[in-house]
Amino acid sequence: MTEEQKWDYILKLEEELLLGGVMLSEWTTFLAKDAEIAFCSGAYLSSILSSQAAIESHLRYDHFDPTKTKGWTFYNLIEKSQLDSGLKADLHELRKYRNKWVHVNDPSDDNDLLSRPDYFEKELADFAKTTIRTMLKTLYDNPFI
Numbered sequence: 001m002t003e004e005q006k007w008d009y010i011l012k013l014e015e016e017l018l019l020g021g022v023m024l025s026e027w028t029t030f031l032a033k034d035a036e037i038a039f040c041s042g043a044y045l046s047s048i049l050s051s052q053a054a055i056e057s058h059l060r061y062d063h064f065d066p067t068k069t070k071g072w073t074f075y076n077l078i079e080k081s082q083l084d085s086g087l088k089a090d091l092h093e094l095r096k097y098r099n100k101w102v103h104v105n106d107p108s109d110d111n112d113l114l115s116r117p118d119y120f121e122k123e124l125a126d127f128a129k130t131t132i133r134t135m136l137k138t139l140y141d142n143p144f145i
Helices: 003-017 026-041 044-063 074-080 085-102 111-115 117-139
Strands: none
Touching: 003 026, 003 117, 026 044, 026 117, 044 074, 044 085, 044 117, 074 085, 085 117, 111 117
16 A cells, blocks of 8 residues: 555545544544654554554543553553443554564564565464554544434
8 A cells, every 4th residue: 555545444444433522631642643644654663553552542541541551551551441342452453463573572583574574474464454444443432412
């Protein structure tokens, strides 16, 4: 996808998923915008990480009292939220995928990454596209009319 096609993809998602007004914190808005810019620029891992951060910020802001969730993991936020089970499953998939990249067991074990960079780039691109959708579904989950 070209950069323009990626922005069109995001616009189509917003048209599909935004069914009313939403209230987002400034932190969530900043992180979501950063995730979208990273995605459209081809910084796929950055997009995935920023999307997860935007979702976590939103869950703390919209679903919980932030002072009572201090120390909660992303897993706890997902599990204790009132989101439907399908969206929770998508968020757990995001959490596990993100963990694979953030918590590398042995950074010196890089033979696979070095021998198949195109494979990993495509995998990240595909997952970033899915993650943008998951982020917007989460951010737009509780609209007011």
